[in-house]
Amino acid sequence: MKDDNTLIPIEETSITNLIYTIRGKQVMIDRDLADLYQVQTKRLNEQVKRNSARFPEEFCFRLSTEEKNELVANCDRFTTMKHSSSNPYAFTEQGIAMLSAVLKSDIAVEVSIRIMNSFVEMRKFLLSNQQLFSRLDRVELKQLETDKKLEEVFNYIASNTEVKQKIFFDGQIYDAFRFIADLIGKAQSKLILIDNYVDVNTLNILCKKNSEVDVLIATSGKGNLTTKDMNKFNAQYPSLSVKTTKDFHDRFLIIDDKEGYFIGASIKDAGKKSFAITKIEDGKLVQDLINKVK
Template identity: 40%
Template structure:
């Protein structure tokens, strides 16, 4: 059982490593998806183009040249020779698939492998979303705490001012009237 769980974790980590954020969306690239599905990238692209009505812009978009170069830089492949970088020979800009686009791919790539991989990918996207929501709640709580602390800052400063005044009063005692018998010659005593 532990071996199977480890295999699942490794598979999920591989998927997670292939999710990028472009245009503020979590996406996967055609090349990575094709590799996971066990098909050639050109075959995946061909199937998508044949079924393009299933892929509106919020499901799939083509990267711009600048986005592609930035992505290559982030991945660390820009310094490798083109044939070793895994991007060599690319004549067309990559397609980027959002979570919904990946789900739609299962309808056009109808192999057992594609369906199994798709299920794993969707589960990873779901975990990512849950993780993001959890962190968002924590960040909102921290922001609320920060507001409360900022509101208390003036109160804390006032407390320190009063404490300083009390300390200063104790360090310079006020003159007191003498108590007791008065002798002749004492005028105010």
């Protein structure tokens, strides 16, 4: 295990091979994450325990003995866990995003972005092939090792109808994160985020955008976003620009200069307190917001 802050080059394809489907969720195991973050597994889990409020079960859960045994049986590199009295933790995509905040290192931020990019690419693959998958009959589906992943895809498609208003209550962090990420994923060319409190957690959500989408953040600068954070984001997810303005109090998300949403809380804090997201039906109001940002 390295003790310095040198980032070891990681291929996103190799990260994809570390993603498993457990309890119907795509997850990564704590010791794999520790290797990527260049920390001890014990230290990683200690940080999670110290910040337990940030890791609800939707973000992180401990494997049962049966789940651990199945993992060991299918993955030779986990054989050392076979006789361990402690079962490993599994982290969902949102839990991995939160890890970058609690580990507080440049490596953690960089690696978390790459990991989430791998999650995005895996979802794109499954979604782009959903027509092929839908033609398979039930017998063929049972023969696939990707049953659970397909189920997630179909559930997503079935529930992916437009929602014009949504309220999230305290603790619904995963639901809020997923809803905002889905909105961001709708953009085809441009996103405008108006939010006075932005930091690296904001960028962790914005990286859900499509690769050809440009992002403009209008903010008063009250958050902790640094030039270094912006440069790292732009290196992998161009292009991001930030405009400093004190013209706004509320938060808004504008998609492709056409679709606007009022957001009752900074997206970095989504789900930590009760808040609402409402679609702005008046196109003129959306255009007024765009003109104000310019």
